[in-house]
Structures are given as structure tokens and as C-alpha cells.
Amino acid sequence: KQEVTQIPAALSVPEGENLVLNCSFTDSAIYNLQWFRQDPGKGLTSLLLIQSSQREQTSGRLNASLDKSSGRSTLYIAASQPGDSATYLCAACSGTYKYIFGTGTRLKVLA
Amino acid sequence: DAGVIQSPRHEVTEMGQEVTLRCKPISGHDYLFWYRQTMMRGLELLIYFNNNVPIDDSGMPEDRFSAKMPNASFSTLKIQPSEPRDSAVYFCASSFFWPDREAQYFGPGTRLLVL
Numbered sequence A: 001k002q003e004v005t006q007i008p009a010a011l012s013v014p015e016g017e018n019l020v021l022n023c024s025f026t027d028s029a030i031y032n033l034q035w036f037r038q039d040p041g042k043g044l045t046s047l048l049l050i051q052s053s054q055r056e057q058t059s060g061r062l063n064a065s066l067d068k069s070s071g072r073s074t075l076y077i078a079a080s081q082p083g084d085s086a087t088y089l090c091a092a093c094s095g096t097y098k099y100i101f102g103t104g105t106r107l108k109v110l111a
Numbered sequence B: 001d002a003g004v005i006q007s008p009r010h011e012v013t014e015m016g017q018e019v020t021l022r023c024k025p026i027s028g029h030d031y032l033f034w035y036r037q038t039m040m041r042g043l044e045l046l047i048y049f050n051n052n053v054p055i056d057d058s059g060m061p062e063d064r065f066s067a068k069m070p071n072a073s074f075s076t077l078k079i080q081p082s083e084p085r086d087s088a089v090y091f092c093a094s095s096f097f098w099p100d101r102e103a104q105y106f107g108p109g110t111r112l113l114v115l
Helices: none
Strands: A004-007 A010-014 A019-025 A030-038 A044-051 A056-059 A062-067 A072-077 A086-094 A098-101 A105-110 B005-007 B010-013 B019-024 B031-038 B042-050 B053-056 B065-071 B074-079 B088-095 B110-114
Touching: A004 A086, A010 A019, A019 A030, A019 A086, A019 A105, A030 A062, A030 A072, A044 A056, A044 A062, A044 A072, A072 A086, A098 B042, B005 B088, B010 B019, B019 B088, B019 B110, B031 B074, B042 B065, B042 B074, B053 B065, B074 B088
Parallel strands: A010 A105, B010 B110
Antiparallel strands: A004 A019, A019 A072, A030 A044, A030 A086, A056 A062, A062 A072, A086 A098, A086 A105, B005 B019, B019 B074, B031 B042, B031 B088, B042 B053, B065 B074, B088 B110
16 A cells, blocks of 8 residues: 655745755555645645656756655755745555655745 | 636535535546545545546545536535534546646635534
8 A cells, every 4th residue: 555755744944945855655656746835725736747757857946856666756946935835745646546645744935 | 727626615514414516627637536635634535537437436435425527527526414524625636648647736625614
């Protein structure tokens, strides 16, 4: 059974810092992995999707990597800004094409 | 495109009442997913459809929950009778050519409170 873990649960950094969010999964037989952002009281915004055949994806200041053999994905945020403050969720697709979500990392970027 | 549309955005009801949540997926998307988010359990998949057909409903908590997709542009999630433990945010998401090509795109959610 797939389990997805995100560490740390919360993170506070000063503006301008580069940071890495971690996502671990137990079953390496995944079809894809997606990173989302969720603002308080809001829905999920898709950030990056990595297919199982890919190693990384980039969008602006965001870069996500995937290492299936070690069961890990990382989301790299460059030059963080206060507007990046949100909860970041990863979701791994495995089994019968279902997403299993991590519990998220609450990020706060201080001005 | 307007994105995934959900209604109502907020619902407050009393225990025992029937609740119907609605979702309109992104036009052209052939997969539709219903999720529930709570503080205790996080985000959980309830059911998903492909071309209007339910594919996996193993996440539906019990017989009080039912979901339908009568056509490609509309789906409902019904709870009858509702209970206080059903209080949660319910999200609908859609995708195209899942899981090989497109990401899942989420609606704004319906915040349900059962008193």
C-alpha cells in the first residue's frame, strides 16, 4: 500500500532564500507525481507534474525532481518570496491510477 | 476555460438531511475525481470516473455516499443521511488522458458543515 510522507511539516524562512521541500513514497511503481500549492481556505493549484519516465520538471522559480529508486521527490523553490507562503502537497499516482497525498509542508516566507 | 466549477461553495445542514454537491469538469476532460479533505485524514480520494463511468469507488466511506456522472459536463456527490462526521471540504478534480499526460486540476471545493 502506497504511503506518502512530507518532511518537514512546517518551515519558516527569510525572503530570498532558496529552499527544498521533500516528498517520500514507499511504492516506487508510480505512474506520476504531482506537486500542488494550497492557500488557506482555498483549493489546490497544480504546480508541476512529473511522469514516471522523467527526472525533473521546471516552471519559473520552481524545479521538481523525481528519483523512483529511492522513493523521493523534491520541490526546489528559488529566491523565495512572501507570496510563496502556502501549504505544499505532493501526490503519488500508483495502483489503480489513484493519487495518494502527503500531509503537506506549511511554508512561511518572512519579509 | 473557467476551470473546474463546484457548487455550492459552502453548505450548512442539519444531521439527517440530504446533501448534494455538484461539479462541472473542465471541458474536454474525460476523468473526474471526488476528494474529501479533513484535518485528521488529509486529502482522500472518494471515487473517480472515466468517460462518465465509475472506475474506483473504494474510497466511498459507506452507503450513505453516492456519486453519479450523467454526462461529460456534470457530476454529483450525494450524502443521505448526513452526519456531523461528514463535515469536511469536498473537492472535485478533472484530467485528460490520465495518468499518462495531463495533471489533475482541482475546483475551489465545497465546505460542508453538518450540525
